[in-house]
Every structure is written in C-alpha cells, then in structure tokens.
Amino acid sequence: xALKIGELAPDFTLTSHLERPVRLSDYRGKQNVVLxxxxxxxxxx
Amino acid sequence: xxxxxxxxxxxxxxCLIAWAKQLGGITYPLLSDFFPHGQVAQQYGVLRADGTxxxxxxxxxxxxxxxxxxxHDIKQQPDNDLLFQVLAELEPGGARAATVAPAPVxxxxxxxxxxxxxxxxxxxxxxxDSRGIAYVEVNLATDRAAAQRVREWTGGRExxxxxxxxxxxxxxxxxxxxxxxxxxx
Numbered sequence: 001x002a003l004k005i006g007e008l009a010p011d012f013t014l015t016s017h018l019e020r021p022v023r024l025s026d027y028r029g030k031q032n033v034v035l036x037x038x039x040x041x042x043x044x045x
Numbered sequence: 046x047x048x049x050x051x052x053x054x055x056x057x058x059x060c061l062i063a064w065a066k067q068l069g070g071i072t073y074p075l076l077s078d079f080f081p082h083g084q085v086a087q088q089y090g091v092l093r094a095d096g097t098x099x100x101x102x103x104x105x106x107x108x109x110x111x112x113x114x115x116x117h118d119i120k121q122q123p124d125n126d127l128l129f130q131v132l133a134e135l136e137p138g139g140a141r142a143a144t145v146a147p148a149p150v151x152x153x154x155x156x157x158x159x160x161x162x163x164x165x166x167x168x169x170x171x172x173x174d175s176r177g178i179a180y181v182e183v184n185l186a187t188d189r190a191a192a193q194r195v196r197e198w199t200g201g202r203e204x205x206x207x208x209x210x211x212x213x214x215x216x217x218x219x220x221x222x223x224x225x226x227x228x229x230x
Binding site for chain 2: 003004005006007008009010011012014015016017018020022024025027028029030031032033034035036037038039
C-alpha cells in the first residue's frame with residue numbers, strides 16, 4: 001500500500017454516472033469523504 | 046454526520062448508469078475510473094493485476110487527509126458498524142461515541158499493531174518468526190480502540206507496524222531498536 005494513514009489523499013477529478021465531474025478537493029473544508037472502490041459492476045451492458 | 050460517499054470503479058460511464066438504475070436510484074455519485082484505465086485506483090494502490098479495483102474503503106477527513114483504510118476480500122462485505130465508528134471519530138469528541146465494543150488490551154510481552162495489507166507488517170512478522178519470538182498481533186482496521194492507542198504513541202498517525210515490547214513503544218519496523226528492546230543481537 002503506497003498510501004499511509006495521515007497522508008494527504010491524492011486528488012482526482014472523475015465523471016460520475018450523473019454526468020457531473022467530481023473533484024475530491026472540492027470537499028476539503030466541508031465534508032468528510034468515504035471513497036468506496038468497487039471491482040467491476042457486472043452489468044449486462 | 047457530514048459525510049459524502051463516492052463510489053469508484055474502473056467501469057465506463059454507460060456501464061455505471063446501467064448499474065445505478067439496476068440498484069434502483071443510488072444516492073451517491075458513482076465515479077468512472079475508466080480513462081486512463083484505473084488511474085485513481087492505481088494512485089490509491091488498489092488496482093489489481095487483472096485491471097479491476099480491490100474492494101477498498103478510504104476515509105478522507107475535512108482536511109483532505111486519509112484517516113482510515115480498509116482493503117478487504119472481494120467476497121467479503123465491509124463492516125458498516127466499524128465504518129460508522131471511524132466516521133464518529135472524525136467528529137469533535139467523537140472517539141467517545143463508540144458503537145463497537147473495544148477489544149481487551151493485550152498483555153503479551155510482544156504486541157504488534159498491524160493492518161492486513163501493510164507490507165512492513167508482513168516483513169516484521171516474518172522477522173519475529175525467524176527469530177523464534179512469540180507475539181500477539183492486533184489489527185488496527187478492526188480494533189479502533191487499539192488504533193487510538195497507536196495514535197497517542199505516534200502523535201496522531203496510525204503507523205504500522207508499531208510494537209509494544211513490555212511497555213516500550215517502537216514505531217515502524219526499526220530492526221536495530223527492535224533488537225535492543227528484545228535483547229537480541
């Protein structure tokens with residue numbers, strides 16, 4: 001694991017399923033964030 | 046509790062939209078870590094060799110710092126009570142609002158505070174094994190009272206491995222300090 005507890009979380013901007021870009025650092029000073037990584041979603045698509 | 050949940054997977058966007066619909070209207074954004082493939086998963090060290098992400102949870106506090114990491118088996122579901130406990134710890138005075146009963150403090154001569162995914166912990170355990178030294182292992186990911194003790198010893202960081210050898214605290218896998226505390230060469 002490259003990251004350690006207490007370190008700054010690497011920032012990123014990704015597009016959500018709601019067609020909206022989401023940037024991690026936008027939550028800074030406002031909210032705690034829980035990042036949940038999933039394996040593939042396994043849909044019929 | 047002021048918390049935003051963000052789901053991430055290496056799926057393309059159309060795939061996530063289909064999945065969100067299938068789940069019946071999901072209440073948090075699902076983010077597509079698709080192009081460049083798995084870039085964020087890689088940054089967070091959870092991209093697997095087969096190109097998918099591990100099932101992993103990172104809690105990032107309001108200052109942007111990582112406060113909790115849990116990487117778990119692909120078949121295993123995360124422990125919600127534990128996650129709520131971690132989030133409660135982030136609130137002022139929240140550490141007292143324990144929802145999970147604390148495990149008893151181990152009294153063995155050598156206690157090793159670890160997480161299951163920490164490479165230095167594996168190395169430290171292999172070293173102790175090779176020297177024939179018995180130890181008790183405590184998992185910081187599930188024992189949050191233990192994590193609190195480690196934070197007190199280290200000045201706020203959950204460094205793994207941290208050792209408690211008959212009351213002497215050694216932070217990180219420092220072979221020289223460890224040998225000295227154990228009285229071995």
